[in-house]
Amino acid sequence: MAKLPEQEELLHYKYDIPSTEWMDTPVMIKPGMYCYGAKGKNLETVNFPHARDWSPAGEDWKLPENWKEIILTGMAERLNKYRSFKLFMDICVRCGACADKCHFYMGSGDPKNMPVLRAELLRSVYKRYFTTSGRMFGRLVGARDLTEEVIREWWYYFYQCTECRRCSVFCPYGIDQAEITIIGRELLNLIGLNTEWIAGPVANCYMKGNHVGMEPQAIMDNIEFMLDDIETITGRRIEPSFNRKGAEILFVAPSGDLFAEPGIYTCMGYLMLFEQLGLDYTMSTYASEGGNFGFFTSNEMAKRLNAKIYAEARRLGVKWILGGECGHMWRVINQYMDTWNGPADFLEEPVSPITGTRFTNARSTKMVHIAEFTADLIYHNKLKLEPNRNDHLTVTFHDSCNPSRAMGILEEPRYIINKICNNFYEMPEETIREKTLCCGSGSGLNAGENMELRLRGGFPRANAVQYVRENHGVNVLANICALDRASFPALMDYWVPGVQVMGVHELLGNALVMDGEIERTLNLRLEPLPGKGG
Amino acid sequence: MKIWSSLLAVIVLALLAWAGIEVLHLTALFGIIIPYIALAVFLTGFAGRIIKWGKSPVPFSIPTTCGQQQSLPWIKQDKIENPASTWGVIGRMILEIVLFRSLFRNTRTEKMGSKLAFGSSKWLWLGSMVFHWSLLIILIRHLRFFLNPVPAAIQGLESLDSFLQIGVPLLYITDVLLVLALTYLFLRRVAIPQIKYISLPTDYYPLFLLLGIAASGILMRYFLKVDLAAVKELTMSLVALKPTVALNIGAIFYIHLFLISCLFAYFPFSKLMHAGGIFMSPTRNLANNSRMTRYINPWNYEVKTHSYAEYEDDFREKMRKAGLPLEKEG
Numbered sequence: 001m002a003k004l005p006e007q008e009e010l011l012h013y014k015y016d017i018p019s020t021e022w023m024d025t026p027v028m029i030k031p032g033m034y035c036y037g038a039k040g041k042n043l044e045t046v047n048f049p050h051a052r053d054w055s056p057a058g059e060d061w062k063l064p065e066n067w068k069e070i071i072l073t074g075m076a077e078r079l080n081k082y083r084s085f086k087l088f089m090d091i092c093v094r095c096g097a098c099a100d101k102c103h104f105y106m107g108s109g110d111p112k113n114m115p116v117l118r119a120e121l122l123r124s125v126y127k128r129y130f131t132t133s134g135r136m137f138g139r140l141v142g143a144r145d146l147t148e149e150v151i152r153e154w155w156y157y158f159y160q161c162t163e164c165r166r167c168s169v170f171c172p173y174g175i176d177q178a179e180i181t182i183i184g185r186e187l188l189n190l191i192g193l194n195t196e197w198i199a200g201p202v203a204n205c206y207m208k209g210n211h212v213g214m215e216p217q218a219i220m221d222n223i224e225f226m227l228d229d230i231e232t233i234t235g236r237r238i239e240p241s242f243n244r245k246g247a248e249i250l251f252v253a254p255s256g257d258l259f260a261e262p263g264i265y266t267c268m269g270y271l272m273l274f275e276q277l278g279l280d281y282t283m284s285t286y287a288s289e290g291g292n293f294g295f296f297t298s299n300e301m302a303k304r305l306n307a308k309i310y311a312e313a314r315r316l317g318v319k320w321i322l323g324g325e326c327g328h329m330w331r332v333i334n335q336y337m338d339t340w341n342g343p344a345d346f347l348e349e350p351v352s353p354i355t356g357t358r359f360t361n362a363r364s365t366k367m368v369h370i371a372e373f374t375a376d377l378i379y380h381n382k383l384k385l386e387p388n389r390n391d392h393l394t395v396t397f398h399d400s401c402n403p404s405r406a407m408g409i410l411e412e413p414r415y416i417i418n419k420i421c422n423n424f425y426e427m428p429e430e431t432i433r434e435k436t437l438c439c440g441s442g443s444g445l446n447a448g449e450n451m452e453l454r455l456r457g458g459f460p461r462a463n464a465v466q467y468v469r470e471n472h473g474v475n476v477l478a479n480i481c482a483l484d485r486a487s488f489p490a491l492m493d494y495w496v497p498g499v500q501v502m503g504v505h506e507l508l509g510n511a512l513v514m515d516g517e518i519e520r521t522l523n524l525r526l527e528p529l530p531g532k533g534g
Numbered sequence: 535m536k537i538w539s540s541l542l543a544v545i546v547l548a549l550l551a552w553a554g555i556e557v558l559h560l561t562a563l564f565g566i567i568i569p570y571i572a573l574a575v576f577l578t579g580f581a582g583r584i585i586k587w588g589k590s591p592v593p594f595s596i597p598t599t600c601g602q603q604q605s606l607p608w609i610k611q612d613k614i615e616n617p618a619s620t621w622g623v624i625g626r627m628i629l630e631i632v633l634f635r636s637l638f639r640n641t642r643t644e645k646m647g648s649k650l651a652f653g654s655s656k657w658l659w660l661g662s663m664v665f666h667w668s669l670l671i672i673l674i675r676h677l678r679f680f681l682n683p684v685p686a687a688i689q690g691l692e693s694l695d696s697f698l699q700i701g702v703p704l705l706y707i708t709d710v711l712l713v714l715a716l717t718y719l720f721l722r723r724v725a726i727p728q729i730k731y732i733s734l735p736t737d738y739y740p741l742f743l744l745l746g747i748a749a750s751g752i753l754m755r756y757f758l759k760v761d762l763a764a765v766k767e768l769t770m771s772l773v774a775l776k777p778t779v780a781l782n783i784g785a786i787f788y789i790h791l792f793l794i795s796c797l798f799a800y801f802p803f804s805k806l807m808h809a810g811g812i813f814m815s816p817t818r819n820l821a822n823n824s825r826m827t828r829y830i831n832p833w834n835y836e837v838k839t840h841s842y843a844e845y846e847d848d849f850r851e852k853m854r855k856a857g858l859p860l861e862k863e864g
Contacts, residue, residue: 093805338828
């Protein structure tokens with residue numbers, strides 16, 4: 001990774017507009033703002049068309065001969081398949097309500113990051129080829145020809161959108177740039193244009209079951225390390241099961257939690273909770289990914305990757321599925337999974353074996369969010385908690401985009417945090433809940449080579465964290481998203497040093513009193529707990 | 535340039551009507567034929583667009599949730615902003631359509647050095663509300679030209695609208711508000727650099743057209759005072775489908791009518807169709823209940839997946855070594 005630009009340099013922008021109109025302003029593919037092009041071999045793994053190695057920085061993108069025809073046919077097909085696409089192309093009035101709602105616009109000042117203009121990149125082509133007025137009046141009605149230059153612009157800006165849906169909260173017609181980006185990326189994939197940071201994980205997930213490409217024994221080894229640490233911390237040896245038939249519950253986490261810091265601490269929290277409950281559950285090395293980078297590629301690819309969750313639940317004969325803390329994973333589970341790969345009629349309506357609570361809101365998908373599950377446990381006093389173990393932490397909560405705006409799981413994590421932490425402060429209200437600001441790295445943008453983009457996109461969120469740090473001394477950014485855990489540490493180090501990033505179940509693991517545990521002197525990161533000797 | 539061309543287009547239209555009446559005396563064309571055609575284009579175009587949208591399915595349940603979901607019984611759900619039932623969706627849609635709920639959320643982002651500030655920004659919401667509601671009331675008021683006798687409700691609305699009792703004829707408040715709101719909507723489009731940057735001629739044109747309609751209407755009512763009885767005779771004859779050419783109505787009336795005809799004919803092919811589109815927006819008109827009730831995609835199709843059996847084939851030895859249960863030993 002190249003040296004990061006200084007803050008001053010990064011913040012040296014204004015919300016000005018260029019002197020040339022946007023259609024006359026050529027796209028500059030700027031290093032630090034994009035991810036490397038997808039490698040041919042990874043696209044081939046999932047049988048994607050026109051797989052090849054190519055470089056976004058190069059002049060020649062090696063487009064297939066008939067690329068234009070492919071794109072236009074692809075657009076026609078999608079206009080017929082998605083009312084959202086057709087409608088959102090037609091009804092925007094360019095009122096500009098969305099303009100300053102995008103974190104990438106807020107953090108870069110690039111007008112093509114205003115959601116309305118990012119949509120206009122595609123809308124102008126739609127008008128030119130699919131509307132009479134566009135064919136007749138051209139630029140007068142905002143239509144333009146589809147050229148290679150336009151393709152470059154699409155690729156650059158559709159991978160500068162995290163599909164966070166913040167703009168759609170403010171749009172008077174609910175026009176959702178995520179939807180437009182999703183379609184835009186699908187179109188680009190038709191001519192072999194993707195990013196390696198997405199295509200690699202997709203290929204991994206398809207073949208090995210998870211984005212990070214862990215083979216079965218590697219997953220078990222990683223968990224083994226966590227179990228060693230848990231034993232050091234609590235004196236308890238946990239023995240979870242893998243691929244076990246006949247378990248009551250299949251637990252599916254985002255693979256980030258199985259793989260690296262700080263996600264693994266969240267995973268330790270899950271494991272300790274399940275052990276304490278005596279839960280009859282198993283994890284799968286095959287369905288070892290709740291997340292879905294296919295969703296950042298095409299609807300079909302997302303469905304192909306998602307299929308293994310129900311397939312594995314059926315093979316193992318479990319009753320229902322419990323899902324870990326993850327953002328886009330839950331958008332997919334809440335809004336897509338049952339539609340794609342259901343009906344899950346081989347499973348039962350989820351019931352908590354501990355409290356007897358029926359999760360009627362998940363009666364069709366049969367999949368429960370762990371924050372719902374844990375909130376229910378705490379509400380029924382089934383957990384012994386010592387929140388004062390977290391007293392040295394002053395916590396704020398980052399609502400992840402998808403759980404907020406494509407599901408609405410807002411109170412469950414807050415309820416848990418309030419029971420396990422004594423110091424909790426909200427960020428300003430314009431930056432939380434449905435108005436939450438993205439981490440800037442979602443939808444497959446959390447690579448290293450595009451760090452400037454991520455820093456810019458994460459700046460508005462970091463700014464709100466800084467506000468609570470200055471006013472309340474916040475030192476922990478809690479969240480329920482694996483991507484947040486993967487991306488925020490670097491962003492916090494850069495913008496708001498001294499703020500740690502923790503999953504809610506890491507905090508829970510620290511506060512949880514397990515039967516027969518030794519006196520805790522260490523937290524889940526094996527750091528001494530203040531005031532506890534150690 | 536974008537602005538001037540739009541303004542010019544509206545001026546040319548107005549001049550066309552003026553010349554058509556004053557010079558060429560084409561009263562039948564401007565009073566009967568064009569309005570009929572415009573109305574036909576509007577109705578078929580509007581319906582056609584709705585059908586065109588309706589033909590494309592909504593394959594996934596994609597509401598944008600703006601509040602707490604329905605989950606555990608002791609957690610209070612936001613039944614309007616994150617509806618799980620049809621009634622909740624209806625409530626949400628009413629708030630969107632009648633009160634412009636989402637626009638009311640509007641904030642303004644400002645960068646002050648190394649800090650971002652979010653301020654409340656309700657002007658766009660206010661301007662849009664005033665514009666749309668004034669236009670609706672004015673439309674309803676105009677029904678007096680198409681109904682005989684004029685229903686009491688419309689007369690009541692008229693007296694409410696003119697309750698300030700200013701001048702003769704009485705000044706309608708909505709006339710003033712409409713012009714003010716349109717002027718605001720125009721000014722913000724040119725004064726805010728970002729909005730100006732994204733604006734197309736097709737964003738200015740409807741504003742000018744509406745301003746032209748309002749201006750000609752105001753001129754006619756308050757200043758040039760056309761023969762209202764003659765106007766009503768014409769409009770009623772249009773309604774009765776026995777159109778008779780009316781003489782002696784001033785050219786200003788025909789300009790007004792022609793601009794309205796242009797608006798109607800333009801409507802279905804423009805962004806003005808947001809009026810119909812908002813009802814069909816899948817991020818607003820769907821319930822967030824896709825975990826409770828399976829949402830069906832009509833074009834869902836089988837896809838190629840990498841099955842567990844294939845996975846086990848790939849990793850059998852490693853899985854055996856790790857002590858994982860296997861489906862096949864071989």
